[in-house]
Amino acid sequence: MNYIYNISNHPKRSEIEKRLEIIKFFDKFGQEATKQAFNKSRSTIFLWKQKIKQSGGKLSSLSPASKAPRTRAKRVQTEETIQFIKNYRLIHPGSDKVTIKPLLDNYCTKIGITTLSESTIGRVIRTLKDKGQIPDYYIRTTINGKTGKLLFRKIGKHKIKKMRSKGYCPKNPGDLVQIDAISFFKNGIKRYCLCALDVTSRFAFAYLYNTLSSTSAKNFVERLEEVAPFGIRAIQTDNGSEFHKYFDKYLKERNIIHYWNYPKYPKGNAFIERFNGVIQRQYIGWHIGEIDDTDTFNKGLMQYLIWYNTEKVHRGIGKQPPLRYIINTFMSSQKSNMLWTVTFP
Structure with a gap:
């Protein structure tokens, strides 16, 4: 042929x-x-x-024929359900399909029509956005000053490429310091305690703040660098907003690697999570009435940390206090920049 x-x-x-x-x-x-x-x-x-x-x-x-089904499932949406979703989103912008679902179920039951599944509600919301019938948070409308033309600009979520410490094994003090924040209430007063723990030596530091922000977190690292008997090369935090902006910028300026823990994975920050529990049981819980005066609280906290780092033995480092372990293992010929090491027994 x-x-x-x-x-x-x-x-x-x-x-x-x-x-x-x-x-x-x-x-x-x-x-x-x-x-x-x-x-x-x-x-x-x-x-x-x-x-x-x-x-x-x-x-x-x-040519291979299309493998798409000849008959497609038709949507069971009605004008009533679409209008309900549209009206609800106009009154409550940003409400998702999970929020709308139970309310739509009640509405459909009252008027005797079939309700929609969560996934179908999501598709209806997407269609209404595409048609411009409900506002889209990620669409910004502006007017060109010269031409008067209406412009639509889609903004995306700013994603930060986050470095993870998976597979990283710190060997020396300062190779990896985990930092986390604790919040607590007392008599209508809320305070935040930032805590840090060196994974290798178990050396710990903490400080109380009135507010939790990236500025507070930056100040905390500056204080930590002043008292730590080692240079800090890497810090790991969770994904809280206090560890972005000024905090992250400061780490870059100091050439300190910033590792981020995986979301909803406290096991990845196990050392600092354990220290959080210890400091709450051994100090914060006994001095909770002093949190209205952060200066007084922090003075007492420093005394606790001196004891924690110079006297309290830790099983994970051979039943030694952190500073004794650092001096014996890593700093036999060096001097600490910490004032409180003068009190070391």
């Missing part, structure tokens, strides 16, 4: 040529060889040949 080569710009040209190659192979070597070489049955190849013959030799007839 003579073929009409009409597939020069065909979007499925490679697949058509492959089928033509199989047909020629079949004609030359037979059914068994074709089955072994291409895993195509005799009936399939005969079907391809029939398509070519019926088209008058046009190779485009070998």
Whole structure:
């Protein structure tokens, strides 16, 4: 048979040529060889040949047909349900499908119509946004000052590429310091305690703040650097807002690596999470009445930390206090920059 080569710009040209190659192979070597070489049955190849013959030799007839279903499921949305979702979103912008679902169920029950699933509600919201019938938070409308033309600009969520410490094994003090924040109430007063723990040496530091912000977190790291008997090379935090902006900027300026823990994964910050519990049981819980005066609280907290770092033994470092462990293991010929090491026994 003579073929009409009409597939020069065909979007499925490679697949058509492959089928033509199989047909020629079949004609030359037979059914068994074709089955072994291409895993195509005799009936399939005969079907391809029939398509070519019926088209008058046009190779485009070998194009794979669409595998989409011939009949698609139709949406069960009604004007009432769509209007309800539209009105609710206009009154409560940003409400998602989970929020709308129970309210829509009650509405549909009252008027005797079929309700919608959560996924269908989500699709309705998306359609209403695309049609401009409900506001989209991520679309900003502006007017060109020169032309007066209305402009629509879509803004995306600013994603930060976060470095993880997976597989990283700190060997020396300062290789990895975990930082976290504790919040607590007393008599209508809320305070925040930022805590830090060096994974290798168990050296700890903490400080109380009136507010929790990236400025507070930056100040905390500055204080930590002043008292730590080692240089800090990497810090790991959770994904709280206080560890962004000024905090993250300061770490970059100091060439300190900032590792981020995985969301909802406290096990990744296990050392500092344990210290949070210890400091609450051993100090904060006993001095909660002093949190209205942060200066007084922090003075007492420093005395606790001196005891924690110079006297309290830790099983994880051979039943030694952190500073004794650092001096014996890493700093035998160096001096600490901490004033409180003068009190070391």
